[in-house]
Amino acid sequence: MGGAAKYRGQSPRLRRCGLPCRPGLKVGLLGGSFNPAHGGHLHISRLAIQKLGLDQIWWLVSPQNPLKPVSGMMRLEQRVETAKTAATDPRIRVTDIEAQLGTQFTLDTLNSLKQLFPNNKFVWLMGADNLAQMPHWRRWKALMNAVPIAVLGRPTYSLRALNSLAAQRFRRQRLRAHRTRGLVYGKPATWCFISGPLHPGSATEIRRVNVED
Secondary structure (H helix, E strand, C coil): CHHHHCCCCCCHHHHCCCCCCCCCCEEEEEEECCCCCCHHHHHHHHHHHHHHCCCEEEEEECCCCCCCCCCCCCCHHHHHHHHHHHCCCCCEEEECHHHHHCCCCHHHHHHHHHHHCCCCEEEEEEEHHHHHHHHHCCCHHHHHCCCCEEEECCCCCHHHHHCCHHHHHCHHHECCHHHHHHHHHCCCCCEEEECCCCCCCCHHHHHHHHHHC
């Protein structure tokens, strides 16, 4: 990948931005704008650790989501700081490695991370709202095949997500609830749905309240 290529000749420590690479380390990847980070991000991270048996969660603070407007987006440095403040669980690592890699799309980020951390076991984490809109993502079918995916329920989105094109297209690869702890070892396109408990946190609502105040 072009993003990973610019790290050739640098030490693994620099290339990996201080993130661990250990045989069998089970890592959940939570990407997003974190504009700002909030309690909902913390809630689903802890839920994923519990339900999936993960060792760590990495919050991948995106330089700019191609599907979101630039207007109203805080600077990357500010969003990283809000994420570090919100990530009160020591098992969560906050990183801007996507900016370091130079990747814009999720699939490119995942491919680069798999090259940089070949010993880690990755699971991609996403909210139910993202599963519903996944067909709008670049090469979304290839993304479903890149790493196992855990979809976490969100208020008002869960039913729509489970009836979405992506969910129906990969319905045979969905794990049942009692098998979710084995997701990290799943074959390509394996995914699961974690229903709750739900958290009402929303970055959009936080920004709205801040503007009104």
